Amino acid sequence: xxxxxxxxxxxxxxxxxxxxxxxxxxxxxxxxxxxxxxxxxxxxxxxxxxxxxxxxxxxxxxxxxxxxxxxxxxxxxxxxxxxxxxxxx
Amino acid sequence: xxxxxxxxxxxxxxxxxxxxxxxxxxxxxxxxxxxxxxxxxxxxxxxxxxxxxxxxxxxxxxxxxxxxxxxxxxxxxxxxxxxxxxxxxxxxxxxxxxxxxxxxxxxxxxxxxxxxxxxxxxxxxxxxxxxxxxxxxxxxxxxxxxxxxxxxxxxxxxxxxxxxxxxxxxxxxxxxxxxxxxxxxxxxxxxxxxxxxxxxxxxxxxxxxxxxxxxxxxxxxxxxxxxxxxxxxxxxxxxxxxxxxxxxxxxxxxxxxxxxxxxxxxxxxxxxxxxxxxxxxxxxxxxxxxxxxxxxxxxxxxxxxxxxxxxxxxxxxxxxxxxxxxxxxxxxxxxxxxxxxxxxxxxxxxxxxxxxxxxxxxxxxxxxxxxxxxxxxxxxxxxxxxxxxxxxxxxxxxxxxxxxxxxxxxxxxxxxxxxxxxxxxxxxxxxxxxxxxxxxxxxxxxxxxxxx
Numbered sequence: 001x002x003x004x005x006x007x008x009x010x011x012x013x014x015x016x017x018x019x020x021x022x023x024x025x026x027x028x029x030x031x032x033x034x035x036x037x038x039x040x041x042x043x044x045x046x047x048x049x050x051x052x053x054x055x056x057x058x059x060x061x062x063x064x065x066x067x068x069x070x071x072x073x074x075x076x077x078x079x080x081x082x083x084x085x086x087x088x089x
Numbered sequence: 090x091x092x093x094x095x096x097x098x099x100x101x102x103x104x105x106x107x108x109x110x111x112x113x114x115x116x117x118x119x120x121x122x123x124x125x126x127x128x129x130x131x132x133x134x135x136x137x138x139x140x141x142x143x144x145x146x147x148x149x150x151x152x153x154x155x156x157x158x159x160x161x162x163x164x165x166x167x168x169x170x171x172x173x174x175x176x177x178x179x180x181x182x183x184x185x186x187x188x189x190x191x192x193x194x195x196x197x198x199x200x201x202x203x204x205x206x207x208x209x210x211x212x213x214x215x216x217x218x219x220x221x222x223x224x225x226x227x228x229x230x231x232x233x234x235x236x237x238x239x240x241x242x243x244x245x246x247x248x249x250x251x252x253x254x255x256x257x258x259x260x261x262x263x264x265x266x267x268x269x270x271x272x273x274x275x276x277x278x279x280x281x282x283x284x285x286x287x288x289x290x291x292x293x294x295x296x297x298x299x300x301x302x303x304x305x306x307x308x309x310x311x312x313x314x315x316x317x318x319x320x321x322x323x324x325x326x327x328x329x330x331x332x333x334x335x336x337x338x339x340x341x342x343x344x345x346x347x348x349x350x351x352x353x354x355x356x357x358x359x360x361x362x363x364x365x366x367x368x369x370x371x372x373x374x375x376x377x378x379x380x381x382x383x384x385x386x387x388x389x390x391x392x393x394x395x396x397x398x399x400x401x402x403x404x405x406x407x408x409x410x411x412x413x414x415x416x417x418x419x420x421x422x423x424x425x426x427x428x429x430x431x432x433x434x435x436x437x438x439x440x441x442x443x444x445x446x447x448x449x450x451x452x453x454x455x456x457x458x459x460x461x462x463x464x465x466x467x468x469x470x471x472x473x474x475x476x477x478x479x480x481x482x483x484x485x486x487x488x489x490x491x492x493x494x495x496x497x498x499x500x501x502x503x504x505x506x507x508x509x510x511x512x513x514x515x516x517x518x519x520x521x522x523x524x525x526x527x528x529x530x531x532x533x534x535x536x537x538x539x540x541x
Contacts, residue, residue: 034093045093045096058151058154061155082342083095087095087099
């Protein structure tokens with residue numbers, strides 16, 4: 001199963017490193033990353049594979065959200081299906 | 090492959106435009122709970138609801154997290170109690186209402202619908218008992234919602250029931266006068282009620298429905314409003330097309346959530362109700378969508394046409410997004426639950442007569458309207474009759490949810506709290522309809538040809 005990770009917030013050193021580290025810790029494989037900084041704001045979108053994730057997806061969502069909060073970032077993990085449903089016929 | 094614009098568009102809708110799944114509602118048949126002894130009947134009802142719905146809230150919360158979309162309400166609808174309780178040897182169905190309330194509390198849902206009777210052609214002894222139990226039931230319970238269907242296109246309008254419902258609404262307001270007549274906010278009078286509606290207060294689990302089913306109600310006035318801001322000044326073809334596309338996206342969200350929830354709960358997926366349901370939050374208003382089409386204030390001339398376009402475009406866009414669309418599907422215009430409607434009613438532009446015209450083209454009816462506390466039962470019955478007639482002739486669902494707020498006069502405001510919002514007290518005509526309502530009997534079903 002694939003999920004989409006989105007990260008939005010003020011740019012700072014080490015955002016990608018900390019997000020990837022955290023994901024690796026739960027055995028989540030990163031498939032694709034697209035990232036940009038707009039007017040000082042960091043936005044990143046990752047496609048990840050959560051099939052072998054060591055915790056429940058709902059739990060991972062909570063952990064990543066907390067990780068983000070500590071750095072003043074909004075980090076969301078959502079199942080890919082919802083974006084597919086909305087944007088594909 | 091998804092592109093980043095699509096992804097950030099979806100996130101924007103959820104984070105900034107109030108896109109949410111308004112409700113996942115589990116419909117449960119209580120037909121097998123009938124018993125001569127009302128206590129046994131109550132026990133069977135409690136056991137069945139708590140067994141079927143024990144995982145509803147947990148599953149809803151899990152899906153919320155995984156998909157990252159809020160599911161605002163988890164609710165239950167049951168078979169109309171007038172049918173379930175018909176076998177009981179009891180004078181009042183209040184004990185059943187209390188049982189429903191306890192079952193709802195134990196499952197963690199905020200509303201349970203189905204304290205209902207379907208009396209479009211006539212009332213059984215059980216229907217009368219249920220109707221007369223409504224005021225007390227609304228006063229002693231917190232989460233139970235009641236509804237009565239008094240008319241339909243096929244049966245006409247049961248004017249005896251209409252007359253009684255005027256009195257019942259007055260009694261319900263009086264018995265809950267310490268809470269500004271809040272009981273009336275949980276009581277709907279329908280014509281052409283639908284059996285698979287997931288939205289409260291009018292949800293019940295119809296007799297043609299399966300044992301247990303999951304229905305979903307989506308929302309998203311804020312998303313539609315935002316989409317229309319990008320087509321300012323353009324012709325209505327563009328407006329309609331924009332609404333259709335947005336409604337498609339919103340409904341897809343409901344479809345995927347409903348499918349996932351029904352699979353996890355091991356019950357069939359019923360329908361997506363693709364209604365635009367507003368909340369009192371700024372930016373989540375149906376009224377503001379109509380104003381975005383070019384009206385200075387909702388309720389002015391042009392409002393009915395704007396609403397007709399909106400209602401139709403929402404349906405057209407949503408139908409293709411889901412394999413089963415049902416419920417009330419369209420635009421809701423509840424006054425107290427819509428910040429733009431409240432403003433227009435307080436400013437005096439939106440009056441009851443205009444709202445009635447709007448109900449000819451919207452998906453429901455006169456919803457969450459506060460009127461002065463001294464409004465007579467006959468006047469309320471006459472308002473119900475007007476609304477039922479619109480539904481009957483136009484082959485659509487109409488409803489009346491009206492609060493004759495005790496001790497309040499025009500200009501006052503009634504606070505309901507939460508999603509129910511606050512309603513400005515609106516004026517009604519002072520001229521009496523008593524003799525009209527006192528006639529009783531039935532208004533015959535209308536002819537379905539020679540349409541003009």
